[in-house]
Amino acid sequence: MTEARDRKQVKLPAEYEAEQQHKSSNIDRRRFMNYTGWLGILGSLGIALLGFLRFLFPRVLFEPRTEFKAGNPNDYAVGAVDTRYLNSERVYIIREEDGFYALSGVCTHLGCTPAWLASENKFKCPCHGSGFKRSGVNFEGPAPRPLERHKIVLAEDGQLLIDKGKLFRQEKDEWNKPEAFLYL
Ligand code: FES
Known part of the structure; x- marks a missing residue:
């Protein structure tokens, strides 16, 4: 009985490798999601900053004096x-x-x-x-x-x-x- 349980817990190299690959692909996906999240946030901040700068320097038409x-x-x-x-x-x-x-x-x-x-x-x-x-x-x-x-x-x-x-x-x-x- 104990022998059978031990056999269940010991993983074969192929299983182990597959599990590792699964884990690492999960980590990659999480990282990717993190990066895109941050990119989105930074992009929004950049656009907000540009809008603010545009507000500071409005487009004014300087017409010649008449x-x-x-x-x-x-x-x-x-x-x-x-x-x-x-x-x-x-x-x-x-x-x-x-x-x-x-x-x-x-x-x-x-x-x-x-x-x-x-x-x-x-x-x-x-x-x-x-x-x-x-x-x-x-x-x-x-x-x-x-x-x-x-x-x-x-x-x-x-x-x-x-x-x-x-x-x-x-x-x-x-x-x-x-x-x-x-x-x-
Ligand atoms: S520009 Fe033609 S007559 Fe003055």
Whole structure:
């Protein structure tokens, strides 16, 4: 009887090896589950961290400024088409007897910069020959409509303040609007 029991407890090498392999495959599976668990946790933490960093550095669109100050009204001669801000801002500032308007230096045909020809009292576009009167109204060449005007007001410090982000179009009857012309 004892002999039979002892025989049951003593394992043959093949059985022993199979048991060891089973154990080791169990351990491997457990390790694998551990690794994937940790990977999942670390992945979630990484995503949460990225979200936090994204919150700290929001995507902000920095748009170029559209306003600029153009000095004291008395710096401008009555009747002059002033070109001092043409290169930097592409804007003509025109002073009349009763006030100012700011004319865009962008041709309404394909966007070249019309030149002011004082002797001919007109703007002439060098690209395709469009002509614009002193007021900005087109009268020759392919330009389909007048030059645009920009908002012009007096700043608190008394300087001219021009906003290129605000446009007034003659064909839409917008040149009569208050900020399209600065009355003095
Ligand atoms: S771009 Fe001015 S006429 Fe063509």
